[in-house]
Amino acid sequence: MSVRVASFNDVTACITLGAKTLSRSKVNGSVCEMSARRVLLRAINDKSFNLWIAEHEGVIVGFLLAIKEQHWFSKDKYATDICFVLNDGHGNYAASMIKRFIKWAKEDPKVTDIMLGISSGLDQDGRTGRMYQNLGFTPVGGIYSLLEK
Secondary structure, X not given: OEEEEOOHHHHHHHHHHHHHHHHHOOOOOOOOHHHHHHHHHHHHHOOOEEEEEEEXXXXXXXXXXXXXXXXXXXXXXEEEEEEEEEOOOOHHHHHHHHHHHHHXXXXXXXXXXXXOOOOOOOOOOOHHHHHHHHOOOOOOOOOOOOOOO
8 A cells, every 4th residue: 555646657547547537427527638648747747736646556546636826815825636536445545645735735834725625526425525524624615516417
């Protein structure tokens, strides 16, 4: 069981895993491999992004893509996930991935807000939200979608 920072060799597996999860989600987007690859490569190269990989017996079973960005109204920054994906049966990696995300966000003294979202519609039983709360996060709003799917 390992969680590590991604390398260029992980990008294709992340795209495949992300597409598989997207197909089950409530999100109405289709995967453009070139766009996904560009963002993942940027996450590896740009210090305002990070990409962590969950690997089980040599197979990538999840990833957490995150960004630190300046608030539009302030000089302060926030850190948030862009995409957090784990294969079924590998939720045991989630807490360690989130803890790495929090540590990375706190390394930047301008980050005043650290946030995680659930926008896939795949947390019907609330387990992910409860895990976030157990790791110190507080619910502060919601996501509303005009579903066409």
